[in-house]
Amino acid sequence: MTQLVLDNVSRWYGNVVAVNDVSMTIGPGVTGLLGPNGAGKSTLIAMMAGFLAPSAGEVTLGGAQVWRNVGAYRELGLVPEREVSFAYLTGRQFVQASAELHKLGDPRGATQHALEEVDLVDAADRAISTYSKGMRQRAKLAGALVHDPGVLLLDEPFNGVDPRQRMHLMALLTRMGEEGRTVLFSSHILEEVEQIARHVEVVVSGRHAASGDFGAIRRLMTDRPTHYTVRSSDDRRLAAALMGQRSVRGVSLQSPTGTSEVHVEVTDMGDFTRALPTLARDAGITVRELTPTDESLESVFTYLVQS
Structure with missing residues (x-):
């Protein structure tokens, strides 16, 4: 069972504190990281993914620190909020590049499977620059899934996605959680989290505000x-x-x-x-x-x- 553990994690930039003493454990299933814009969600995800060092505390995956741990990327997949930088590539080229970076034995086969998973096969040989926002999100997701990671981190994955694509993405994340993967996605929209996340972590102004079953969090908000x-x-x-x-x-x-x-x-x-x-x-x-x-x-x- 793969768990991400944040132990008293803080991150500051000069005098600005982005994340303040956050502790949480993310296990198998779908977890929603909920909070308003500017709450520190992206900073937390960057530290979970090993792209940003905590200023204090530590982030571990399966007991091993994530920061400067190249082996952690075999288990981690990241879908960042920012747009794909290589928009001149086709969707297939982008995903296959990720497969080759992971040194997979059959990068073409893994690429095809990932494209099928996100329903992007028909547009796979078009340049990403011609994609809609929703299609670009799916291309990023395919790149994150190509090495079949046990842990998937998604930063605001539903932004700009049309209703049909949103439903497809929600169904895909739900299925992955049911398969036993550890899936965490951030959102500032309560209804998105309510539809697919059983467990919720709430952050506000860089602080950990609440944690638990969605129903319990919802009752706190309702009451x-x-x-x-x-x-x-x-x-x-x-x-x-x-x-x-x-x-x-x-x-x-x-x-x-x-x-x-x-x-x-x-x-x-x-x-x-x-x-x-x-x-x-x-x-x-x-x-x-x-x-x-x-x-x-x-x-x-x-x-x-x-x-």
């Missing part, structure tokens, strides 16, 4: 205090009715632009959104607008760090 703005046919009566709800911690009636609105602080988002329609119907009130005021991913993660 955090949330603020809503509600506009209705009778805001004063609605505000009074909301005060009696168990999931409501605070209610205020405000008139920011001459028209009233109700500001609600909620402790259980799911309970509140289920109860509001029934409460309004029973009181004869029409809810005209319900807007979460702090639903950005950054606010969710900030809450996880502080809780």
Whole structure:
């Protein structure tokens, strides 16, 4: 069983701390590395892949340090976020170059198999410069898979991928996880992680914010205090009715632009959104607008760090 272990890993650039004292273990199956843009996900993946040395702590693969360990690349495959630098090559040439760098016994056969895995055979002999964003992502993935690695690292693999290609890629990563490979992909989009990752690691501002089963992380996010703005046919009566709800911690009636609105602080988002329609119907009130005021991913993660 191949495991990637990060032990109190930090990385700084001068006075800027990109990753701060992160410890986590990535094992077989699909793991989502979740966090807002700028959270340090790419830096973590670069250290896991051995392309960047930790400033403190260590990253090990199967018990051996990854940094300056050429043998680790037999087990590692990396799909970076940055675009392919050799766009003048065809997809086949790009993947075969990777196969030859790994000194595989049958580079052509391995190349063909990798292209088939990512459904890129039909376009394999076209220059990568003519590929769509999704096709370029698949070419990078084929290059990472050509030596059949046990560990696959992907940095924001779904960026710019159309829905059909996204579904194909998600199915492929799911299958690899089920085969026993260690697959980790980063994303700043909660729904992407929810669809295929059983285990989630959350990072915010270079810190490790949460770790565990996706359902547990989702409950942490769902149960955090949330603020809503509600506009209705009778805001004063609605505000009074909301005060009696168990999931409501605070209610205020405000008139920011001459028209009233109700500001609600909620402790259980799911309970509140289920109860509001029934409460309004029973009181004869029409809810005209319900807007979460702090639903950005950054606010969710900030809450996880502080809780």
